[in-house]
Amino acid sequence: MSQTVFAPWSDPGAKPLIEFRNVTKRFGDFTAIDGLSxxxxxxxxxxxxxxxxxxKTTMMRMLAGFETPTEGSILLSGQDLGRVPPNRRAVNMMFQSYALFPHLSVWENIAFGLKREKQDKDAIDARVTEMLRLTRLEKFKSRKPHQISGGQRQRVALARSLAKAPKLLLLDEPLGALDRKLREETQFELMDIQEKTGTTFVIVTHDQEEAMTVASRVAVMDEGRLVQVATPPEIYEQPATTYVADFIGDVSLIAGRAKPAGERVEIAWAEGQPPIVATSETSLSTDQSVHFAIRPEKVHISKERDETRPNLLQGKVEDIAYLGNISTYHVRLSDGTLLKAQSTNHRRLANRGITWEDEVYLSFTETAGVVLTE
Known part of the structure; x- marks a missing residue:
C-alpha cells in the first residue's frame, strides 16, 4: 500500500495553521523582518x-508573543495574534537553556504548567505519565535535573512543553548544548515525537544539517527576508540563488556567461577552458551573466583521461579532506578556479589511488549542476 506524501503546502485548498502577512519588525532604525509573508x-x-x-529568532519571538510586528499581522488558526498575550496563545516555547526547575523532580517539572492551570489531579497524573512514556523518561521521573544527562534534560524540557498540548511548539536552537553524536540521535527522537503527537513544530537553527534532517520544509533567511522556502531535497538540489547554494552544504560556484540552445546551455567561464554544458529550467538570454553551482558528490575524479565523459576538466589536487566515509578533493584548474570532487572511501587509506599534487581529470553530467541567475 503506497504511503500518502505529506505536502499540504502543495494543496491549493489547504489553509495554513500559521500565517505571516506582510510582517515587518523594526527596532529603531534597524529592520529585523522586512515585509515577510x-x-x-x-x-x-x-x-x-x-x-x-x-x-529567525525575531520571527519566533513574534509567534510566542514576546515581540509584536511593526506592520502586518500574524494569524494562528485564522485568529490575529496581535492582541493575544503570550500566556493566552496555544503556543509553547522550548528554550535553548531548557530552563528546568533545579529543585523539582522530572515528574514535577513536566507537571508544573498543568498544576498552574489547576487541572484535576488524575488528569495531571495521566498526562505526565503519557509524556514520560513518549520521551522514554519513566525510570528518571523521581530524579532532579542535575542527576540526569544533558540529552535527558532536553527530553524533560520537551515533555514539559508538550504537556499542555499546544497547537504550536517553538524550539529555539534546542540541541545546541548537546555534543554532535547525541545531537544526531536526538534529532531523530524529535522527529519521532513530533510525528506521534501531531503538534506543529517550528525550529530555529543555524545548523544546516539539523534543518535538513528534521524539517518537512526549510525557510532559508537572510537580512530579514525569505530567500527560499522549500523541502530539504529541493533546497539542496534546486537552490534558488547562489546564497542558498552556498549556505546549504558544500558547493563549487563558477561564474560565466550563458549561450542557450533549447534546454541546454553552454557556459563560457574561463579563457582556454572548454565551455560547461548544462541544462536550465529558466529561460536565459545569450551572454547573460550566470553562476554554475555543482555539489562535490556530483563530480567524478580520476587520474585517467576519458574523452567519452561529459564536461571533462583537468587540474591538480591541492587539498584532501578525509571524513572517514568520504574524501573531498580540492582541485585547482589551470585558470586558477578551485573545484571540489567527492568520492566514497570503499578501500582502506593505503589502497587509495589519488593523493596531493596528482594531476587529475574531473567530469560531470549535463544535469549534475544548477544554473543560477542571482
Missing part, C-alpha cells in the same frame, strides 16, 4: 534557517 501548515516540522542576525 509565509504559511506554515498543521503537523509540519518547519525550520527557520539562517546565519546570526538574519531575523
Amino acid at each position: 509565509l504559511g506554515i501548515y498543521e503537523k509540519e516540522f518547519f525550520a527557520l534557517l539562517g546565519p546570526s542576525g538574519c531575523g
Whole structure:
C-alpha cells in the first residue's frame, strides 16, 4: 500500500495553521523582518534557517508573543495574534537553556504548567505519565535535573512543553548544548515525537544539517527576508540563488556567461577552458551573466583521461579532506578556479589511488549542476 506524501503546502485548498502577512519588525532604525509573508501548515516540522542576525529568532519571538510586528499581522488558526498575550496563545516555547526547575523532580517539572492551570489531579497524573512514556523518561521521573544527562534534560524540557498540548511548539536552537553524536540521535527522537503527537513544530537553527534532517520544509533567511522556502531535497538540489547554494552544504560556484540552445546551455567561464554544458529550467538570454553551482558528490575524479565523459576538466589536487566515509578533493584548474570532487572511501587509506599534487581529470553530467541567475 503506497504511503500518502505529506505536502499540504502543495494543496491549493489547504489553509495554513500559521500565517505571516506582510510582517515587518523594526527596532529603531534597524529592520529585523522586512515585509515577510509565509504559511506554515498543521503537523509540519518547519525550520527557520539562517546565519546570526538574519531575523529567525525575531520571527519566533513574534509567534510566542514576546515581540509584536511593526506592520502586518500574524494569524494562528485564522485568529490575529496581535492582541493575544503570550500566556493566552496555544503556543509553547522550548528554550535553548531548557530552563528546568533545579529543585523539582522530572515528574514535577513536566507537571508544573498543568498544576498552574489547576487541572484535576488524575488528569495531571495521566498526562505526565503519557509524556514520560513518549520521551522514554519513566525510570528518571523521581530524579532532579542535575542527576540526569544533558540529552535527558532536553527530553524533560520537551515533555514539559508538550504537556499542555499546544497547537504550536517553538524550539529555539534546542540541541545546541548537546555534543554532535547525541545531537544526531536526538534529532531523530524529535522527529519521532513530533510525528506521534501531531503538534506543529517550528525550529530555529543555524545548523544546516539539523534543518535538513528534521524539517518537512526549510525557510532559508537572510537580512530579514525569505530567500527560499522549500523541502530539504529541493533546497539542496534546486537552490534558488547562489546564497542558498552556498549556505546549504558544500558547493563549487563558477561564474560565466550563458549561450542557450533549447534546454541546454553552454557556459563560457574561463579563457582556454572548454565551455560547461548544462541544462536550465529558466529561460536565459545569450551572454547573460550566470553562476554554475555543482555539489562535490556530483563530480567524478580520476587520474585517467576519458574523452567519452561529459564536461571533462583537468587540474591538480591541492587539498584532501578525509571524513572517514568520504574524501573531498580540492582541485585547482589551470585558470586558477578551485573545484571540489567527492568520492566514497570503499578501500582502506593505503589502497587509495589519488593523493596531493596528482594531476587529475574531473567530469560531470549535463544535469549534475544548477544554473543560477542571482
